[in-house]
Amino acid sequence: MTASYQVHGDVAVITLDNPPVNGLGLATRQGIVAGLAKAQADAGVKAIVLTGAGKAFSGGADIKEFGTPKAIQEPNLLSVILAVEHCSKPVVAAIHSVAMGGGLELSLGCHYRIAAPGTKIALPEVKLGLIPGAGGTQRLPRVLGVEAALNMIVSGEPVKSEMLAMLPGQKLFDKMASSPESLMDEALAFARSVADARPLPLVRDLPCKHPKGDAYFQFARNMVRGMAKNFPAPLQCVDAVEAATKKKFADGMAFERQHFINLMWTSESRALRHLFVAERAASKIPDVPSDTPQRAIARVAVIGAGTMGGGIAMNFLNAGLPVTILEMKQEAINHGVAVMSRNYEAQVKKGKLKQEKYEERMALLKTTLSYDDLKDADLIIEAVFEDIGVKEKVFRQLDAVAKPGAILASNTSTLDVNKIAGFTARPQDVVGLHFFSPANVMKLLEVVRGEKTAKDVLATVMAVAKKIRKTAVVAGVCDGFIGNRMIEQYGRQAGFLLDEGCTPSQVDKAIEKFGFAMGPFRMGDLAGNDIGWAIRKRRYVEKPNMKYSKTADLLCEKGRFGQKVGKGWYDYVAGKRDAIPNTEVEQMIAEHRQALGITPRKIADEEIVQRLVFSLVNEAARILEEGIANKASDIDVVYIFGYGFPVHRGGPLNYANELGLFNVVQAMQRFARNPLDDAAFWQPAPLLAKLAADGKTFA
Ligand code: NAI
Numbered sequence: 001m002t003a004s005y006q007v008h009g010d011v012a013v014i015t016l017d018n019p020p021v022n023g024l025g026l027a028t029r030q031g032i033v034a035g036l037a038k039a040q041a042d043a044g045v046k047a048i049v050l051t052g053a054g055k056a057f058s059g060g061a062d063i064k065e066f067g068t069p070k071a072i073q074e075p076n077l078l079s080v081i082l083a084v085e086h087c088s089k090p091v092v093a094a095i096h097s098v099a100m101g102g103g104l105e106l107s108l109g110c111h112y113r114i115a116a117p118g119t120k121i122a123l124p125e126v127k128l129g130l131i132p133g134a135g136g137t138q139r140l141p142r143v144l145g146v147e148a149a150l151n152m153i154v155s156g157e158p159v160k161s162e163m164l165a166m167l168p169g170q171k172l173f174d175k176m177a178s179s180p181e182s183l184m185d186e187a188l189a190f191a192r193s194v195a196d197a198r199p200l201p202l203v204r205d206l207p208c209k210h211p212k213g214d215a216y217f218q219f220a221r222n223m224v225r226g227m228a229k230n231f232p233a234p235l236q237c238v239d240a241v242e243a244a245t246k247k248k249f250a251d252g253m254a255f256e257r258q259h260f261i262n263l264m265w266t267s268e269s270r271a272l273r274h275l276f277v278a279e280r281a282a283s284k285i286p287d288v289p290s291d292t293p294q295r296a297i298a299r300v301a302v303i304g305a306g307t308m309g310g311g312i313a314m315n316f317l318n319a320g321l322p323v324t325i326l327e328m329k330q331e332a333i334n335h336g337v338a339v340m341s342r343n344y345e346a347q348v349k350k351g352k353l354k355q356e357k358y359e360e361r362m363a364l365l366k367t368t369l370s371y372d373d374l375k376d377a378d379l380i381i382e383a384v385f386e387d388i389g390v391k392e393k394v395f396r397q398l399d400a401v402a403k404p405g406a407i408l409a410s411n412t413s414t415l416d417v418n419k420i421a422g423f424t425a426r427p428q429d430v431v432g433l434h435f436f437s438p439a440n441v442m443k444l445l446e447v448v449r450g451e452k453t454a455k456d457v458l459a460t461v462m463a464v465a466k467k468i469r470k471t472a473v474v475a476g477v478c479d480g481f482i483g484n485r486m487i488e489q490y491g492r493q494a495g496f497l498l499d500e501g502c503t504p505s506q507v508d509k510a511i512e513k514f515g516f517a518m519g520p521f522r523m524g525d526l527a528g529n530d531i532g533w534a535i536r537k538r539r540y541v542e543k544p545n546m547k548y549s550k551t552a553d554l555l556c557e558k559g560r561f562g563q564k565v566g567k568g569w570y571d572y573v574a575g576k577r578d579a580i581p582n583t584e585v586e587q588m589i590a591e592h593r594q595a596l597g598i599t600p601r602k603i604a605d606e607e608i609v610q611r612l613v614f615s616l617v618n619e620a621a622r623i624l625e626e627g628i629a630n631k632a633s634d635i636d637v638v639y640i641f642g643y644g645f646p647v648h649r650g651g652p653l654n655y656a657n658e659l660g661l662f663n664v665v666q667a668m669q670r671f672a673r674n675p676l677d678d679a680a681f682w683q684p685a686p687l688l689a690k691l692a693a694d695g696k697t698f699a
Contacts, residue, residue: 003031010046011191012039021059022052024102026070029080036087047191051094060101077102077134081109090194094187096180108139111200114187115173116180120158127156129233129269133260137240138252142206143171153237204249217242230648231268271650278633282473292459301377305336309383311439315468317361324366333367371401383411392423399424409433417450417477427452436642444642445470446481471641476628483638489615494520495549498589500676501600504569505581510605515646522579525568530561547678610667616652621685632698653698661692
């Protein structure tokens with residue numbers, strides 16, 4: 001049983017008890033209904049209090065039941081809420097900590113609600129591409145007013161109970177408890193005070209109107225349309241709340257239900273639900289159990305105060321951890337610290353950070369030129385030049401000074417973490433922590449697991465990632481790990497598309513219409529085209545048989561490195577980020593094409609998108625096969641949080657699943673027949689071919 005029943009004098013208490021957040025799984029729902037029956041059958045019970053054990057009233061649906069028959073098995077949530085409404089004795093919801101989604105909807109079925117201050121109240125269904133499905137859109141406007149309720153439903157964001165209690169005329173809470181500790185006593189007293197009240201008040205009987213009527217909903221739709229872009233759910237939140245104001249309660253409920261079910265079947269909701277589960281699953285490593293002991297991390301050091309080092313340090317300062325930055329020269333320190341200060345000052349200016357907080361954070365920062373000052377550090381992250389010789393020097397020195405058990409991490413994006421670990425006598429303590437630029441902003445962290453990396457090191461860095469609010473994904477050692485190894489194939493396809501007849505802006509526009517934040521050429525201009533050039537030069541030596549378009553090299557030979565020099569694939573005006581197509585670049589591409597003897601053809605957007613996205617998919621399948629990624633969903637998390645892959649498509653592998661892997665393989669075979677493309681690359685990875693042949697998906 002995941003709900004308990006107790007009697008306190010003349011009041012029965014039903015307590016949801018399904019850790020961690022009292023999700024409304026089948027056993028819990030059964031427990032509530034059983035408790036109501038018991039209380040009604042007991043003549044000594046005059047009223048009922050419904051509450052939650054531990055850290056929540058209820059967080060809503062039980063995610064473990066998502067997509068299983070249990071989720072809808074009777075008593076489903078709608079039936080439980082009906083049972084509460086129909087209870088012959090008053091039911092008082094005693095709400096604390098968290099009341100979200102189905103949990104809030106359940107409380108809205110109760111006759112009375114008493115809340116502890118500090119309770120987070122939300123209907124977050126929209127974040128999963130849904131609308132509330134158990135009366136939330138019909139009942140919340142009746143207790144909070146249309147506007148306040150719609151704001152909550154459309155945003156999905158939690159609001160504190162004490163804020164809601166201040167809304168004029170609100171009927172969400174009949175009483176605010178004076179503290180979380182006294183909630184139960186106050187709820188019991190309140191229940192006794194209403195024991196004889198009849199008829200029992202029901203939220204469904206309250207009126208629901210907006211004084212401006214249609215004009216308000218028109219305004220709301222215009223607001224929401226702008227924000228919702230690729231998702232149908234937010235606009236349907238408006239429709240459902242409007243229905244609450246225009247239809248009878250029962251008809252409004254039916255309207256909500258129908259829309260909820262329809263949204264369940266949309267690819268957008270499937271994508272969001274996939275990512276919700278994928279993000280949580282990413283922190284679990286198959287052979288590192290959750291009870292693996294962790295090392296204490298109280299002091300952090302960062303080597304190198306360049307582009308990455310400064311941003312990396314900021315993450316830890318923001319989390320309240322002291323950081324020491326080591327550099328080779330005082331000027332480099334000064335420059336690095338100035339960049340960090342400017343970053344913080346910009347946040348203060350925008351009102352995103354308080355001046356005191358900024359000062360507190362900077363006070364946690366120390367700088368040094370001497371390795372002696374790293375003796376106390378529990379975690380040391382190296383972010384020096386991407387050169388194995390430089391890394392060797394740094395790691396040998398770290399090995400000499402770091403205390404036993406300190407974790408030694410490298411931010412390398414391409415170098416062999418096993419080799420780096422080999423520069424020390426403690427390879428078990430070495431791990432890759434691949435941050436993304438700008439490191440203080442980007443959510444993704446690739447944790448690179450070396451051959452000898454100890455399990456407690458992995459468990460520790462995954463916990464550290466959480467502390468600094470990163471989404472961490474574990475990758476094995478290979479060139480480029482998960483993300484960059486895939487993006488290299490994507491970049492190669494972008495190059496071939498130019499050679500075959502596209503312009504940079506045609507490619508960018510096509511993939512941006514698909515939903516990418518930025519196309520490959522705008523991205524190159526932002527990151528610096530010289531970075532890719534350096535990697536390619538290395539590739540020409542390492543992999544002489546690999547086919548590359550040379551167009552990007554020609555661009556770099558002209559010094560068009562991107563935004564930092566005001567010109568790349570596009571032109572840029574100082575201080576602006578708009579990409580302006582450049583005829584000289586297009587001329588250069590055309591001339592190169594001619595030199596190769598290629599007759600340009602018109603390439604449809606669909607082909608552009610498929611070649612770019614399927615190149616990611618094929619390389620991802622190889623990465624999975626080789627065990628570089630633990631699971632397909634990890635790869636989707638990498639692409640959503642690190643590479644701007646469109647969220648509504650749920651990541652490259654989720655997107656491939658949606659299309660059907662058979663179709664993906666068919667397209668790859670078509671691309672392989674294009675003499676200007678790379679036939680060897682387009683051979684479907686054996687794992688992909690097998691899944692497609694078996695009619696399976698990456699899931
Ligand atoms: P950067 O050139 O901006 O900064 C490197 C800093 O390290 C410089 O300030 C330099 O003075 C310092 N440094 C060099 N040798 C040192 C030594 N022996 N001891 C102490 N300090 C030393 O380089 P960036 O871009 O910050 O890259 C650092 C590392 O991060 C590289 O391994 C790179 O591959 C990786 N990375 C870079 C990303 C990017 O977008 N820039 C993204 C992810 C990883």
